[in-house]
Amino acid sequence: MEVGEPDFPTPEPIIQAGMQALQQGHIQYTPALGIPALREAISRWYATRYHVEVPAERIAVTVGGSGALLLALGVLLSPGDEVLMSDPSYPCNRHFVRALEGRATLIPTSAQSDYQLTAAMVEEHWSPATAAVMLASPSNPTGTMISDLAMRALAATTHARGGRLIVDEIYHGLTYGCEAQTALAISDEIFVLNSFSKYFQMTGWRIGWLVVPPAYIREVEKLAQHLFISPPYLAQHAALAAFRPETLLITEARRAEFQRRRDFLLPALTQLGLAVPVTPVGAFYLYADCSRFSNDSFAFAEEVLYQAGVALTPGRDFGQHLPERHLRVTYTTSMENLREGVARLQRFLQR
């Protein structure tokens, strides 16, 4: 109950498309921004799924969501530039910023704002060195989302100050009881990254994308050419099958299964005394408060691992704001395993 990766294999139609590309045998470099057919397929996905027009020319296919983060931050940051992000958030974000010699400003968030940044927080923490604001909706580790209204306010505030918004939408598709709208519906000036890893269960293929504001397309292309040469060929050809109806039947069924798991795990943890103050509506994460049992979530997670045989992720992976009270719990495993995990936790906590 620790790993941030779907337990489902890649859907069969994607595997088949990969097989066909492999049989043709010429596994070569592609254009730095990806094969045109995939960029166009992603563009159509925005049209059909979100009713938002995103021209293929603005879409860069990347080496996973990771590649998209590197490219977006690579074209935006100069040394010393600050990037605002929520605490807790995806651990690698602050390290990408650090690797590019920028500075990550972690803004403490709580259940009050669904563990997300608000426009008011961005205003409060803005400095002359601030260049960008990173958001994730749904978020890792909390599974919470940013409402359209809040996103509009965040974009307005950030753009008014001459900064850039980077919005991580890699858990889109994995939302429960609601659909996520893309931040691209608000403005062409937002960097949006997405991935085939989570909703399409293509983690090991290393394939994602970045939607780029018009003024940055050429810069992103040059940087992609230098840093990556091209995204993986097979993953691109396989991903062409991701948006097909027969694939979406599979991914939607799995989405329903993730929802069943969340609907089991959330009340089960709460009953055990591991409070989850905001109902997570996306991804496959719960951010639980373990302070009833321990004031050191790292030591607690270790105890749980060795004594109960359940793996949980301590809060310190995700930031510096009250990490010792928090654990991330994932439901990237079967209902059977989740039931067993909860039973073990129960025995351990009620010793």
Next chain:
Amino acid sequence: MEVGEPDFPTPEPIIQAGMQALQQGHIQYTPALGIPALREAISRWYATRYHVEVPAERIAVTVGGSGALLLALGVLLSPGDEVLMSDPSYPCNRHFVRALEGRATLIPTSAQSDYQLTAAMVEEHWSPATAAVMLASPSNPTGTMISDLAMRALAATTHARGGRLIVDEIYHGLTYGCEAQTALAISDEIFVLNSFSKYFQMTGWRIGWLVVPPAYIREVEKLAQHLFISPPYLAQHAALAAFRPETLLITEARRAEFQRRRDFLLPALTQLGLAVPVTPVGAFYLYADCSRFSNDSFAFAEEVLYQAGVALTPGRDFGQHLPERHLRVTYTTSMENLREGVARLQRFLQR
């Protein structure tokens, strides 16, 4: 005669290994440094091919040679650090350095040193800000190599000054009439990058490796985890077949074919008046002097492209030292195409 990519498809045993991995269906994240089986296979490759012991723990599997460059420079550079490299050299090297806020110091080289850096040049250009020296043997765009003796002197000079050597060996295997020895035979303290792209014809798979000095292994692992999560799963499993005898039969036959092409193209260009002062002994590049025909190789390449229908790469891609006199010519195309290309060049030059 322009592209830096083998025209041969990936060898069949590698395709078959990829197919098997694909059929198993669980295309997931791997450890950040790669699957143990591949790290061990690479370690054995050093033992059998080079008679050098390189423990698997020091081998990081990377997203192509590009990923290896990013990781090596990422753990070595602080803002303002200087990296010495030859001019001409692989264009992306200076951009990797720039992206990480270092400074590339291009050192002019000529036929006199086979277009390679020497220990004397490193000494002459060393500054208090110098952190690393980048070498490539065989080199892109010149196809020249660094002798063992010269490499030893380069390592001694660089290490004596507290700097690090990064040696690009991605064209190893593609050497003609000689075998390349790895720089790892000289010291464990050298960063050596290699790739499955060129000799194993796996460009589009995006898979390479970095051999890391012991003190940097943990740093490279952390950076790889943050920037890439993992190298592509399928490419890793397919690459397991790269070192098998049946694959090496194919790659060695293709190496012989590259040699035949070089042996045709080198005298043909020379006869046309495109001088190649150093015989290239590796890769698939010739660095030709076109000053008999033009003092602007960019305009000349454009003319040749549109009027003769032959694509050549102007020198300015590779540096600032006399780029206007030089063109890179590749032999990554069939003998038939090379003959046709030379005939077209002849008609064009003898108008």
